[in-house]
Amino acid sequence: MMQFDSTPRALRRAFLTLLASAGTARWSVAPAAQTPPPVLKVVATFSVLADIAREVGGTAVEVTALVGPNADAHVFEPTPSDVRRVASADVVVTNGLRYEGWIDRLIKASGFRGPVVVASQGVVTRGVSGGADPHAWQSLANGQRYAENIRAVLVAALSARAPARVAEVEARAAAYQQRLAALDRDTRERFAALPAERRRVITAHDAFGYFSDAYGVVFIAPRGWTTGSEPSAKAVAAIVRQARASKASALLVENISDPRLIERIGRESGLKVGGALYSDALSPVGTEADTYVRMFEHNVKTLVDAMSLNVPGASGDAGAVPR
Amino acid sequence: MTLLMWLQGMLIQPFVEFGFMRRALVACLALGLSCGPIGTLLVLRRMSLVGDAIAHALLPGAALAFVLFGFSLWAMSIGGFVAAVAVAGLAGLVARLTPQREDASFAAFYLIALAAGVMIISIRGNSVDLMRVLFGTVLAVDDASLLLIAGIASLSLLVLALVYRPLVVECFDPGFLRHLGNAGAWVHALFLMLLVLNLVGGFQALGTLMAVGLMMLPATAARFWAAEVWSLAAVAALFAVLSGWGGLLLSYHANLPSGPSIVLLAGSFYALSLLIGRRDSLLARQLSRRSHRKA
Secondary structure (H helix, E strand, O other), X not given: OHHHHOHHHHHHHHHHHHHHHHXXXXXXXXXXXXXOOOOEEEEEEEXXXXXXXXXXXXXXXXXXXXXXXXOOHHHXXXXXXXXXXXXXXXXXXXXXXXXXXXXXXXXXXXXXXXXXXXXXXXXXXXXXXXXXXXXXXXXXXXXXXXXXXXXXXXXXXXXXXXXXXXXXXXXXXXXXHHHHXXXXXXXXXXXXXXXXXXXXXXXXXXXXXXXXXXXXXXXEOOOOOOOOOOOEHHHHHHHHHHHXXXXXXXXXXXXXXXXHHHHHHHHXXXXXXXEEEOOOOOOOOOOOOOOHHHXXXXXXXXXXXXXXXXXXXXXXXXXXXXX | OHHHHHHHXXXXXXXXXXXXXXXXXXXXXXXXXXXXXXXHHHHHOOOHHHHHHHHHHHHHHHHHHHHHHOOOHHHHHHHHHHHHHHHHHHHHHHHHHOOOOHHHHHHHHHHHHHHHHHHHXXXXXXXXXXXXXXXXXXXXXXXXXXXXXXXXXXXXXHHHHHOHHHHHHHHHOOOHHHHHOHHHHHHHHHHHHHHHHHHHHHHHHHHHHHHHHHHHHHHHHHOOOOOOHHHHXXXXXXXXXXXXXXXHHHHHHHOOEHHHHHHHHHHHHHHHHHHHOOOOOHHHHHHHHHHHHHO
């Protein structure tokens, strides 16, 4: 498509403007304000990582995400200003597991030489067709691993520049770890309370493999591995058959796939459509799933509500999650 | 008997078992019925590429509606319709007011519209949204889209029947409508309006890029089989309907994306017609040359 063709040229042009302006950019750091100013500029590849970095780094860091809320990192196209942001960053946070296919090119084009954290480093990966499943943040145990990896690199970078700020980051990281651990326990308990045959749902995007492994929820996905491909009639027919046969308890639309298709499948298989799950991106600031923790809480509530949709005597507000 | 059952399983069973296949089929039938005649008239009026231009001109309107109202069928249809009519109108106006020919001004305006559409989606949405608008998916056609498509097809056939004569005369005598003065201009505008409407309908099912394929490919293929306007239109509609049916089956059995399957099947009908069609195809020319030599 025309969009893809233009990228290398756009990158190259951005690289040239960068070369021209590299000398001046470093000098334009703002002077100190009342609260201690951020010391590190952190660029995260997408919104989930950016939120974890913000939680851990606190006021010591200034975090931006390349792929913003509600956007899809699978098909992201870097713009010249993204290249500029990476070039002026102190730390770059990536997910790894080949989730951001474009990040290596972007870092190379920007000339960035600082530390690049692979947040998923050390998680136990699950294999899928085509390599390791990159959506590791969909289990809170892995989220804790992400937070730890990010803490380590932030502390290392801060010790060199502003050792006084290290303690703050360490304290925030410890508190955050506790929040994630508590939420993990709570999530396990909520799903364990439901009978196994109810814990089967259909979503449009198979990003929930780690979630499935961690919390015993079975996700059936109508699409293949990436969100970019147009589904075939065969794939849709397969999922309808599967949904009819599998006695899934709920059908959930997700924030970045075609909602019309999932509604069609719902009609066809006689399942009610539940709310939206957030998988690859947070929602915009101020909305229901604008942080990693809130995204997780939202997903768990949506799933539990949807699984209770058809239970006789279940509470009436179960389907009230808005799309 | 077993062969019959096998054929039934291959060709009909998918539509019996799955509602989404039936809807997709009905959408393709309706689109094919009205796109056949309109494509034929476009070809005869030497406006084959205008369909393509108009299809792209839908994009900024649909994109703007998408950004403002989300995935709303009506908003996107009306937005696309307004944008495409605006491009057609502006192109016509420029052709009338300046010496520039209509095809050149069409090219200029549709390129601007296309770029604007991509820009709007890229700023506010993401490339998945862009893909959806560009390609659509016939498998997700819901009641409202189906009604829209069927309504557009019925309206198109009715209106075509009403203005059939002046449209056909214009094909062979390009000056005819100009002689009619105002009335001629109205007929031309009405035809463009039908074209836009059909592309809006096709856009719901196949996306902006593929909708025009179901319109132009069957019409260009029909030219190798028929000579009169009515038979050209009938053959084109038949090819379009067969492409829809076969394309869906191809997508179902061979696990291929549905939109491109339909359009590629229409493309193979064209290639086949070009090779072995009854009139003026490569084979027909060979045969007639040989018979000339004998004589």
